[in-house]
Amino acid sequence: xxxxxxKRETRQRGVSPAPASSRAAGLSEMITAWTLAGPALALLIMxxxxxxxxxxxxALTDWQFGASTLSFVGTANFEEVFADRGFRASLFNTVxxxxxxxxxxxxxxxAVALLIxxxxxxxxxxRAIHFLPYMATLTAMAIAWEALLHPTIGLVNQTLAGxxxxxxxxxxDENTVLPVLAAIGIWQNLGFAMVLFLAxxxxxxxxxxxAAEVDGADLWLDRLRTVTLPMLGPVFMFVFIVVALKAxxxxxxxxxxxxxxPGHASEMLLFTLYRESFQYLRTGYGxxxxxxxxxxxxxxxxxxxxxxxxxxxxx
Amino acid sequence: xxxxxxxxxxxxxxxxxLLVTAALxxxxxxWMVSLSIKPPGEIFRASFSFWPEQxxxxxxxxxxxxxxxxxxxxxNGVMICACILALQIAVCAPAAYALAKLEFxxxxxxxxxVLIALLLPHEVLALPLFILGYKIGILxxxxxxxxxxxxxxxxxxxxxxxFKTIPDDVVHAxxxxxxxxxxxxxxxxxxxxxPAIIAFGIFSVVSHWNSLFWPLIAVRDQNLMxxxxxxxxxxxxxxxxxxxxxxxxxxxxxxxxxxxxLLAQRWFVEGLTGxxxx
Numbered sequence: 006x007x008x009x010x011x012k013r014e015t016r017q018r019g020v021s022p023a024p025a026s027s028r029a030a031g032l033s034e035m036i037t038a039w040t041l042a043g044p045a046l047a048l049l050i051m052x053x054x055x056x057x058x059x060x061x062x063x064a065l066t067d068w069q070f071g072a073s074t075l076s077f078v079g080t081a082n083f084e085e086v087f088a089d090r091g092f093r094a095s096l097f098n099t100v101x102x103x104x105x106x107x108x109x110x111x112x113x114x115x116a117v118a119l120l121i122x123x124x125x126x127x128x129x130x131x132r133a134i135h136f137l138p139y140m141a142t143l144t145a146m147a148i149a150w151e152a153l154l155h156p157t158i159g160l161v162n163q164t165l166a167g168x169x170x171x172x173x174x175x176x177x178d179e180n181t182v183l184p185v186l187a188a189i190g191i192w193q194n195l196g197f198a199m200v201l202f203l204a205x206x207x208x209x210x211x212x213x214x215x216a217a218e219v220d221g222a223d224l225w226l227d228r229l230r231t232v233t234l235p236m237l238g239p240v241f242m243f244v245f246i247v248v249a250l251k252a253x254x255x256x257x258x259x260x261x262x263x264x265x266x267p268g269h270a271s272e273m274l275l276f277t278l279y280r281e282s283f284q285y286l287r288t289g290y291g292x293x294x295x296x297x298x299x300x301x302x303x304x305x306x307x308x309x310x311x312x313x314x315x316x317x318x319x320x
Numbered sequence: 321x322x323x324x325x326x327x328x329x330x331x332x333x334x335x336x337x338l339l340v341t342a343a344l345x346x347x348x349x350x351w352m353v354s355l356s357i358k359p360p361g362e363i364f365r366a367s368f369s370f371w372p373e374q375x376x377x378x379x380x381x382x383x384x385x386x387x388x389x390x391x392x393x394x395x396n397g398v399m400i401c402a403c404i405l406a407l408q409i410a411v412c413a414p415a416a417y418a419l420a421k422l423e424f425x426x427x428x429x430x431x432x433x434v435l436i437a438l439l440l441p442h443e444v445l446a447l448p449l450f451i452l453g454y455k456i457g458i459l460x461x462x463x464x465x466x467x468x469x470x471x472x473x474x475x476x477x478x479x480x481x482x483f484k485t486i487p488d489d490v491v492h493a494x495x496x497x498x499x500x501x502x503x504x505x506x507x508x509x510x511x512x513x514x515p516a517i518i519a520f521g522i523f524s525v526v527s528h529w530n531s532l533f534w535p536l537i538a539v540r541d542q543n544l545m546x547x548x549x550x551x552x553x554x555x556x557x558x559x560x561x562x563x564x565x566x567x568x569x570x571x572x573x574x575x576x577x578x579x580x581x582l583l584a585q586r587w588f589v590e591g592l593t594g595x596x597x598x
Contacts (some may be wrong), residue, residue, distance in 0.1 A: 031423075037501050038424035045415035046430060048471035053437040056448035063447065070451070117341055124334045133585055134342045137349070140577055140592060142530045144548035145570035148555060149352035152563055158364055160351055192345065200593050254441060257532045261552060275443055275533070282447050283537050291447055299444045306439050 060299070063292035070288045082293040092294065094269035095277040098183055099253060102273060105187035106194065106252040111244055113191060114198025119233075121199070122206045132203065136196035143193060147261040150189055151176065176262055179270035186258050186271055194251055198244045205240035209233065246309035253302060274298050349574075356380055356568040363563050376564060381572070383565040388557070390569050392543060393550030394576070400465050400546055401525045407470040408524060409510075409517065416479030417505045421491055431480075437473035443533055450537055464538040465546065469528065475520055482516035483509055522584075522591030526577060547573040 039046075062068075064082050068075035086092050121131050138146065153160050154175040162172040175185045213232045222228045256275040259265060265272030265280070278298060282291025354370045355363055357377035384390055418424070419431055449468050453459045458467065486509065494504045510517060532548040539545060542553060551573055555566055581588045 034422055035424040038418040038422040038427070041414035041418040041422075041501060041505070042430060045411050045471050045476060046433070048411060049433055049437050049473065051452075052449065052468055052471060053440055053445065053473070054433070056445040056452070057440055059448035059451070060444060113341075117338070120334050120338050124331055126331075127335070127338075129585070131338050131342060132589075133582065135345055136585075136589060137578065137581070138345060140526050140530075140581055140588060141349070141574050142548055142551075142570075142577065144530070144532050145551055145573040146348055146352075148551065148566060148570045149348040152355055152567060153348055153351050160347065160368075163368065192348075195345070197593060200589055204593075250441075254443065256443070257548070260532065260536070261555070278443065278446075279533065279536070283450070288447070295444045295447060299441065302441050302444075303439055 057299070060292050060295050063288055064296045066289065068288060070286050078289075082289040083296075086290060086293045086297070091269050091272065092277060095265075095272040095274055096297075098269070098271060099255075099273045102183060102187050102190065102255065103249055103252040105184065106190040107245060107249050109187065109191040110194045110198050110248045111241070114195045114244070115202050115237075117195065118199045118202035118206060119229075122203060132200070135199050138193045139196045143257040144261055146193075147189070147258050150258075151262055154185065177267055179267050182263055182267065182271040186255070186262070189258055190252055190255060194248050197251075198248060201240055201244050202237065205237045206233070209236045242312045243309070246305055246312075250302060250305055253298075253305070274301075352567050352570055352574075355563050356571045358564060360562070360564060377568070380564040380568040383562075384554075384569040384572065387565065388550065388554040388569060389542065390550065390554070390572060393545055393547045394572070396462075396544060396550075397529050397546040400462065401528045403462075403466050404469045404528050405521055405524045407466070408472045408475050408520075411471050412475035413479055413510055414502065414505050416476050416483055417501075417509055419476070419480045420483035421488070434473050434476050434480075438477060442468065446534060446537055449534075453538065460539050460541050460544065462544060465535055465544070468534060472520075472524065475524070478516055478520050479513065482513045486512050518587055519591035522588055526588075526592060529577060 065077060065079065066075040067078045067081075117131075117135055121128055152158075154162075156162060156172070156174040156177075161175070165172045173181050175181050209232065213236065214228055217228050217232045220231075222231050254275060255273055256279065259271055259273050259276040260279070263271040265276050274294065275298070278291060278294045281287045281294060350370060354372075357375060357380065358372040359374050359376035359379070362372050362374065362376075415430075419427060419434075445468070450459070453464050453467070458464050490508060490512070491504060494508050499507065529546070530548060531546075532552070535546050535549040536552075539549070542550070545553060551566075551569055554569055
């Protein structure tokens, strides 16, 4: 798996299969092609493009679910959304959550990857264990976390009390709830970052380490600073964006563990989107939140595409 | 590959640190299994022991299976994941073949549309898809859980990349042997692209087995719920009081994927991190 290479998209023309590329052959090939791609195209339009247009239309009108009329209200929905303290809290929380999860995941994922790669024994074993949370059903694991964080019978508070440290009601205290959710986010995504870093480390040519040694980089830390980290540049960028996207899309833990509470302390964008659109049936409001969310996600992805094209190396 | 050999103390340190992080990673899994085999009395008598004094697993697991239709949830999950994957391959593979191996007007536009669709997070589309489901009257049915996913832009993209690496001579030879274009897709391209199909299959099944957001919107009927939604319903019914059965249910929901992962690690890692493009 070579990440930086993935985008090295082949620009070659596809094959011209017909022996004699006569006009008739070209036409029949075109009919064949559109017959093969037709169902996919129709479904892409119906399930992706019309819905995304609909979200924008709904966000700009006063349409309510079930109503038969609608009129254009400009940016009124967006003004309402941004004037809402609940939404501002949700946006702020999401950004704060991402700001904890992304560096936490990257630093820990890289540290674990470096440790695994620094020796030969038990590599597959450690890799498997650290990757496990990434694929485990988060709804079910959230329940396990709730038990772990239970104020009286949870392992976390028991351990802290045993060590004589202060305990907390982690998921019901507005000061701890968001960091705790972020810790669960790091726990879940760390293995993903680790796997990508491991792949990146494997692709660093050993010659570079020898060259660095000749140049006087005797210590492991020197080699890390002069060879490993710079060579991992593209992987860093990739992991950064993908983990940021995953973090922005956090929903399950909020829904299962906190419902956004206490107060608005752990409310995040997708939860707000769900609650406003499908529980309160505030259609226009929900659509506006969806548009804001979409803009953030698309912006991040476009940054990724740009950066990956340039295949950045730091330094 | 030459690995720089480390002196023994460093190797010990490596294991020490990795064992600690591994223990932290595993803690929720271990705690989940531990509580799932403990009687209520022991759960509420705070203790560090993993193994219960009185084994209560049978009671908890049978309660999880009888008080909530947990088997039903899991069968729903299997069925939904299987339908989605089959439809995705049936829709995406021919389109990917056309994009990879045929020359036609509008091909670049079609590919651009695939890439744009790849950008769109599914949650943004939920409201219009909900309305669409309502209009065609399929909300609260299996179809509601399946229809948003029948075409996968990521599937088209991945298959196209893989089909491109298959030599054109193979396609020419198949044509000379009298294969139809669709025959080439099913009998030549798919078997040759099996690694990509498997990787995509794992990505698709894992995401849909685990997904909570859309099922929460699409169905209300308990008999239709996939595992994550079902377990959430179970939790709300039990009001979080009975940790034993609840964590037994969680264990059962997590177990199939964990077991499959341990059996086919490499495939899982490839499928799920290849899926990172999305």
